[in-house]
Amino acid sequence: MRHDLLLLSIPVLFSACAHTASQEQSLTAQTEGLAGAESVHGGGAVSNGSGANGKGGTANSAGRDGVSAASAPNSGGTGSNSAGTGSNSAGTDSNSGGSGSGSNSGGRNSSSGAGGTIASAGRGGTGAGGTMGTAGKGGSSSSAGKGGTSSVGGSSSGGTGPGNAGSGQGGKAGSGSTFTYQTDFNTAQNPLSEGGVWHNNGLDWTNVVTSNGVAYGTQDGHKEGPYDDSYAILSGWPPDQYAEAVIHIESGIPAQYAEVEILLRWTDNAHYSNGYECNLAFNGQYAVIGRWPGPLGTDVSQYTVICPETQAPFAPRDGDILAAQIVGYTITSWLIRDGVKHQLCTGTDTKAGKLATGSPGIGFYWAGSPATSKYGFTSFSAHSL
Numbered sequence: 001m002r003h004d005l006l007l008l009s010i011p012v013l014f015s016a017c018a019h020t021a022s023q024e025q026s027l028t029a030q031t032e033g034l035a036g037a038e039s040v041h042g043g044g045a046v047s048n049g050s051g052a053n054g055k056g057g058t059a060n061s062a063g064r065d066g067v068s069a070a071s072a073p074n075s076g077g078t079g080s081n082s083a084g085t086g087s088n089s090a091g092t093d094s095n096s097g098g099s100g101s102g103s104n105s106g107g108r109n110s111s112s113g114a115g116g117t118i119a120s121a122g123r124g125g126t127g128a129g130g131t132m133g134t135a136g137k138g139g140s141s142s143s144a145g146k147g148g149t150s151s152v153g154g155s156s157s158g159g160t161g162p163g164n165a166g167s168g169q170g171g172k173a174g175s176g177s178t179f180t181y182q183t184d185f186n187t188a189q190n191p192l193s194e195g196g197v198w199h200n201n202g203l204d205w206t207n208v209v210t211s212n213g214v215a216y217g218t219q220d221g222h223k224e225g226p227y228d229d230s231y232a233i234l235s236g237w238p239p240d241q242y243a244e245a246v247i248h249i250e251s252g253i254p255a256q257y258a259e260v261e262i263l264l265r266w267t268d269n270a271h272y273s274n275g276y277e278c279n280l281a282f283n284g285q286y287a288v289i290g291r292w293p294g295p296l297g298t299d300v301s302q303y304t305v306i307c308p309e310t311q312a313p314f315a316p317r318d319g320d321i322l323a324a325q326i327v328g329y330t331i332t333s334w335l336i337r338d339g340v341k342h343q344l345c346t347g348t349d350t351k352a353g354k355l356a357t358g359s360p361g362i363g364f365y366w367a368g369s370p371a372t373s374k375y376g377f378t379s380f381s382a383h384s385l
Contacts, residue, residue, distance in 0.1 A: 179237050179384040181360075185210040185377070191232065198232040198361075202273040204296040208232040208362060214248050216376030217364025221255065225298040230371065231273070233266040233361030234382070241265070243360040243382035244323035244336070247316050249282060249375050256368030258282040258375045260316075262324040264331065265358030271295060275358050276306065278324035278333040279365065280344065282375045284315035287344035289324075289331050291355065306331055307347035314342075322377075327385055329354055 183194060191207035192198045192215060200207050205228045206218045217230030243262050259279040266275030274294040280287045289307035297303060312335055316322070321336035332346040349355070360382045364371060 177384075180382070181234060182379070182381040184379045185213055185215045188212070197234060199235065200232050200268065201270060202231075202268045202296075203270045204228060205273055206230040208364065211373060213378055214373045214376045215362060215378075215380070216373040217366060217371040219364070219366045219371045221366050221368055221370040223256065223367045225300075227297045227300075227365070229261070229277075229363050229365045231261070231263060231266075231361055231363035233263060233268065233275075234359040237359040237382075238384040239265060239357050240325075240327045240385040241360045241382060242323070242325040242385055243380070244321050245362060245377040245380040247280075247318065247320045247322055247375075248373070248378045249316055249318050253282050253372075253374050254369040255282070255366045255371075255375075257365065258367075258371075259363075259365040260322055260375060260377060261363035261365065262322055262333065263361035263363050264324060264326045265355045266361045267355075267358045275355060275361070276326060276331050276349070277363060278322075278331065278345065279363075280312060280316060280322050280333075280335065282316065284312035286310065287312055287333060287335075289333060289345045289347055291349060291353070304349070304351055304353065305347075306349050307333075307345035310345045312342075312344055325385065 181197070185192075187194070188209075188211045190209040191200060192210050198208075204226070208215055208230050209218055210216075215232075219228060219230055241264055243264065245260070245262060247260060259281055261277050261279040264276045264278065266273070268274070272294050273296075274292045276289060276291055278287070278289050286309040287307075288305070288309050291304040291306060293302040293304075314335075314337075316335060317337075322333070323336055323341070324331065324333040329349040330346070331349070333344040334341040335344055336342070362377060362380060364376065366375075
């Protein structure tokens with residue numbers, strides 16, 4: 001954008017491995033299922049968690065003390081009939097049963113299936129494994145973690161307990177979960193995709209590409225509108241977000257204006273692209289936060305300014321970090337150097353058309369010369385708040 005229009009310029013927002021955490025529930029037996037690791041596919045490492053099936057013993061209805069052991073009623077014994085450390089529907093990894101805490105028709109204390117120490121589920125889903133199992137990968141209840149192999153103590157799918165958080169990197173999780181994503185842009189791509197994690201559905205704007213570990217824009221460098229910034233966004237995130245990206249900058253940038261941008265709460269389709277842009281000029285001359293108009297902008301008056309032009313405390317250098325977050329409708333951006341956050345801009349969107357949903361992303365703007373990799377990002381990370 002032209003410098004004399006910067007007071008109205010707007011940032012493009014960016015920010016993707018996800019983790020979910022859910023509350024534990026108890027049915028007839030007080031038990032606990034811990035969720036397995038899950039992740040969102042992405043340029044960062046991607047791992048899929050899956051809960052383990054109950055290891056089960058060789059006998060269908062016996063634990064250590066046999067079918068009719070007398071440590072407790074109801075086919076008791078410390079592990080009888082689908083319970084104990086070696087029963088068919090138990091084991092340290094099963095959804096129903098557990099290592100002696102009680103299972104359906106057995107155990108010392110309970111006639112209900114108890115979750116094993118590790119439930120067969122991913123984080124944050126709404127479904128559940130056995131009667132105290134946890135949900136799988138943010139999926140539906142019917143496709144959640146598996147129960148024990150026996151129908152006693154828990155069915156093989158379904159249940160009532162919400163998913164608990166496991167570990168994992170580079171992915172998104174189910175509803176109510178914490179989303180995270182990280183990438184180093186270590187694969188050359190045009191456009192940036194990383195297995196479909198990133199997208200740009202807007203036909204009227206330009207794409208982000210990656211090369212030699214740098215993500216950067218592809219504008220032709222025209223000085224006037226339309227403002228067809230290059231951008232790429234994630235999808236499906238909760239509304240409150242934090243994102244940051246490590247800046248790559250080289251000397252000899254020929255552009256009159258060159259910006260890196262963190263995008264927040266972004267959505268798009270073929271002829272619509274809207275969200276909050278938090279930008280930083282290559283020379284530190286300005287930082288702005290603004291909301292895009294939706295359709296392709298041809299004049300800066302079409303943009304909504306959240307935080308007007310503010311000069312950065314210093315010009316960015318290679319290895320600095322541009323960061324931004326949105327909580328409610330308040331947006332703040334920072335320039336981080338040597339671990340110290342320097343606030344660039346902050347403001348609250350109180351105007352008509354404010355955006356309640358969307359995902360993080362990255363963007364770039366060049367005017368006066370075609371975009372190059374001399375001002376871009378070498379890594380990106382984001383998490384929900």
